[in-house]
Amino acid sequence: MSGVELLPLGEVLKPTRPRVKPSDYPDLPFIGMEHVEAHSMKLLGTVPAATMKSSAVHFKPGDVLYGRLRPYLNKVYRPTFEGLCSAEFIVLPENERVDGGYLQYFLNSSAFVRYASHLNTGDRPRVDFDQLAPYEVPLPDVDEQRRIVAEIEKQFSRLDEAVANLKRVQGNLARFTKAILSAAAAGRLVKTESAISEASGAAFESGAELVKRVLVARKQLWSGRGQYIEPSPPATRGLAALPNGWTWASADQLSDFITKGTTPAATKLSEGAGDVQFLKVYNLTFDGVLNHTYKPAFVSRDTHEGDLARSRVRPGDVLINIVGPPLGQVSLVPAELPEANINQAIARIRPVAPLSPRYVALALMATEVMDWAVRRAKTTAGQSNLTLELCRAIPIPLPPLAEQDRIVAEVDRRLSIVREVEAE
Numbered sequence: 001m002s003g004v005e006l007l008p009l010g011e012v013l014k015p016t017r018p019r020v021k022p023s024d025y026p027d028l029p030f031i032g033m034e035h036v037e038a039h040s041m042k043l044l045g046t047v048p049a050a051t052m053k054s055s056a057v058h059f060k061p062g063d064v065l066y067g068r069l070r071p072y073l074n075k076v077y078r079p080t081f082e083g084l085c086s087a088e089f090i091v092l093p094e095n096e097r098v099d100g101g102y103l104q105y106f107l108n109s110s111a112f113v114r115y116a117s118h119l120n121t122g123d124r125p126r127v128d129f130d131q132l133a134p135y136e137v138p139l140p141d142v143d144e145q146r147r148i149v150a151e152i153e154k155q156f157s158r159l160d161e162a163v164a165n166l167k168r169v170q171g172n173l174a175r176f177t178k179a180i181l182s183a184a185a186a187g188r189l190v191k192t193e194s195a196i197s198e199a200s201g202a203a204f205e206s207g208a209e210l211v212k213r214v215l216v217a218r219k220q221l222w223s224g225r226g227q228y229i230e231p232s233p234p235a236t237r238g239l240a241a242l243p244n245g246w247t248w249a250s251a252d253q254l255s256d257f258i259t260k261g262t263t264p265a266a267t268k269l270s271e272g273a274g275d276v277q278f279l280k281v282y283n284l285t286f287d288g289v290l291n292h293t294y295k296p297a298f299v300s301r302d303t304h305e306g307d308l309a310r311s312r313v314r315p316g317d318v319l320i321n322i323v324g325p326p327l328g329q330v331s332l333v334p335a336e337l338p339e340a341n342i343n344q345a346i347a348r349i350r351p352v353a354p355l356s357p358r359y360v361a362l363a364l365m366a367t368e369v370m371d372w373a374v375r376r377a378k379t380t381a382g383q384s385n386l387t388l389e390l391c392r393a394i395p396i397p398l399p400p401l402a403e404q405d406r407i408v409a410e411v412d413r414r415l416s417i418v419r420e421v422e423a424e
Contacts, residue, residue: 003140003141003144004138004139004140005138005139005140006136006137006138006139007136007137007139008133008134008135008136008137009132009133009134009135009136009137010129010130010132010133010134011133012095012097012098012137012139013092013093013094013095013097013098013103014092014129015090015091015092015093015129016093017057017058017059017060017063017091017093018057018058019055019056019057019058019087020055020056020057020058020084021055021056022049022050022051022052022053022054022055022056022084023050025049025058025084026048026049026050027048027049027050028048028049028082028083028084029046029047029048029049029081029083029084030046030047030048030049030051030052030056030083030084030085030086031043031046031065031077031079031083031084031085031086031089032047032085032086032088033067033069033075033086033088033089035047036065036067036075036076036077037075038073038074038075039073039074039108041076041077041078041104041108042077043077043079046083049083049084052084054087055087056084056085056086056087057084057085057086057087057089057091058082058083058084058091059079059082059083059084059085059091060082060093061079061080061081061082062078062079062080062093062094062100063078063079063091063092063093063094063100064076064077064078064091064092064093064094064100064103064104064107065077065078065079065085065089065090065091065092066089066090066091066092066107067088067089068088068089068090068126068127068128068129069088069124069125069126070124070125070126071113071116071117071119071125071127072113072116072117072125074108074113076104076107076108077104078100078101078104088126090129090132096142097139097142098137098139098142098145099142099145099146099149101145101146101149101153102145102146102148102149105148105149105152106137112135115135116131116132119131119132169421170422173418173421173422176418177415177418178367180411180414180415180418181362181365181366181367181411182366182367182368184362184363184366184407184410184411185362185363185366185368185369185397186240186242186243186366186368186397187242187243187246187397187399187403189407189410189411190403190406190407190410191406192243192244192245192246192399192403193245193399193400193402193403194206194243194244194245194400197245204245204400204402205400205401206245206246206247206400207242207245207246207247207249207398207399207400208247210355210398210400210401211247211249211253211254211398213354214249214253214254214352214354214355215230215231215253217352217353217354218231218253218255218256218352221256221352222256231250231252231253231392232250232252232253232392232393233248233249233250233253234248234249234250234253234393234394234395234396235393235395236248236395239395240368242397243399245399245400245403246397246398246399246400247397247398248395248396248397248398249395249396249398250392250393250394250395250396251349251364251391251392251393251394251396252392252393254349254351254352254355254360254396254398255349255350255351255352255392256350256351256352257348257350258347258348258349258350258388258391258392259310259311259347259348259388260311260322260342260344260345260346260347260348260388261279261308261311261341261342261343261344261345261346261347261348262307262308262310262311262341262343262344263343263344264278264299264303264307264308268299268300268303268307269297269298269299270297270298270299271295271296271297271298272296272298273298274297274298274299274300275298275299275300275301275304276298276299276300276301276303276304276339276340276341277292277296277297277298277337277339277340277341278297278298278299278308278340278341278342278343279292279313279319279340279341279342279343279346280295280297280343280345280346281321281323281329281343281345281346282294282295283295283331284319284320284321284329284330284331284346285329285331288330288331288332288358288361288362288365289331289332289334290319290331290332290333290334290337291331292334292337292340299341303341304339304341308341311341311342311343311348312339312340312341313333313339313340313341313342313348314333314338314339314340315333315334315335315337315338316332316333316350316351316357317332317333317348317349317350317357318330318331318332318333318348318349318350318351318357318360318361318364319331319332319333319342319346319347319348319349320346320347320349320364320386320391321345321346321347322345322346322347322385322386322387322388322391323344323345323383323384323385323386324377324383324384324385325383325384327370327373327374327377327384327386328365328370328373328374330361330364330365330370331361332357332358332361347386347388347391349364349391354401355401355404356401356404356405356408358408358412359399359404359405359407359408360396362407362408362411363396363397363398364394364396366397369394369395369396369397372394372395373386373390373391373394374386376390377390
């Protein structure tokens with residue numbers, strides 16, 4: 001580039017600010033290494049200099065503070081005020097040859113960070129200015145430096161605006177997803193079976209009749225000890241009115257078995273590969289899709305069939321995280337995961353055929369349904385828990401079977417659009 005000199009950093013400037021006693025400047029702010037965010041050149045806060053005892057470095061507005069401890073953290077900051085800083089900063093005043101803003105962005109550049117990071121090794125590597133001094137800096141005249149800084153900051157402003165817009169879009173998508181699920185669980189998403197029946201004159205099986213059929217199938221599946229106990233229906237007081245043909249049913253009424261997982265000893269878990277996958281809370285999501293490929297853990301076949309026998313899951317099982325916050329993440333075990341185990345922070349609901357497991361999962365994901373459970377969760381020392389008793393009592397809005405299938409298809413269609421927009 002014409003008019004640009006390439007000079008060693010040590011020829012351009014020197015760290016000339018003296019060390020001082022914080023007690024001599026009690027009213028000034030103090031910046032420690034922990035107060036500068038890595039990589040972003042942002043100040044996270046200050047403390048009064050009067051609270052510090054070790055010697056510090058006095059800086060002036062416009063100086064550049066360069067963190068010499070662990071230079072790979074890339075802690076660079078240019079204050080607009082006078083203060084003191086930790087001696088772990090090299091304080092570099094601007095001069096007639098270099099603009100402070102230009103210097104700040106140069107020291108923050110990836111090429112300079114790579115250079116500084118390889119000068120020393122160890123757990124707490126430090127660099128001295130003498131080690132940095134030979135590094136060559138491209139140096140146009142000061143006016144050009146300031147024009148460069150202005151352009152960088154203009155682009156950063158555009159980037160900040162783009163990030164803010166992206167966050168707004170993500171927030172809108174999250175609200176849209178919640179609205180879809182709420183509409184699905186309230187019978188507002190597709191034409192109801194009752195309306196179709198009224199128009200055609202054909203009879204249909206109501207949700208209440210479906211529950212009776214499910215209860216017969218549930219009893220036939222039961223293989224426990226002692227006398228079979230009929231599951232309790234939900235307490236419907238305070239619940240919203242449902243469309244014609246729908247009914248409220250408890251999760252217990254609709255499930256073959258509701259239980260929670262077990263966490264084995266750490267020595268029985270392996271990362272990355274193994275016989276049977278072991279699912280943890282971080283594998284659950286808020287959109288009902290089990291992310292079983294994220295940080296996969298595994299147990300042996302013997303552990304799966306022995307110590308963890310009660311925590312086995314299979315395709316079609318609905319999983320809920322019951323320890324939080326957050327609570328209420330719901331995911332369906334997919335067909336491509338034929339067997340797995342869950343830890344003690346996850347409850348398993350196994351919908352009875354012919355129910356649609358996907359519909360049961362979507363209904364549980366609806367804000368109104370899950371909020372019923374979360375409001376009743378037990379909270380101790382900042383940790384919230386859904387008991388199995390509470391999970392069994394969760395009221396689920398149940399439409400006729402054919403309507404469940406239409407709801408699932410429409411929700412999945414709309415959520416696929418949401419995921420495409422998120423990916424884009």
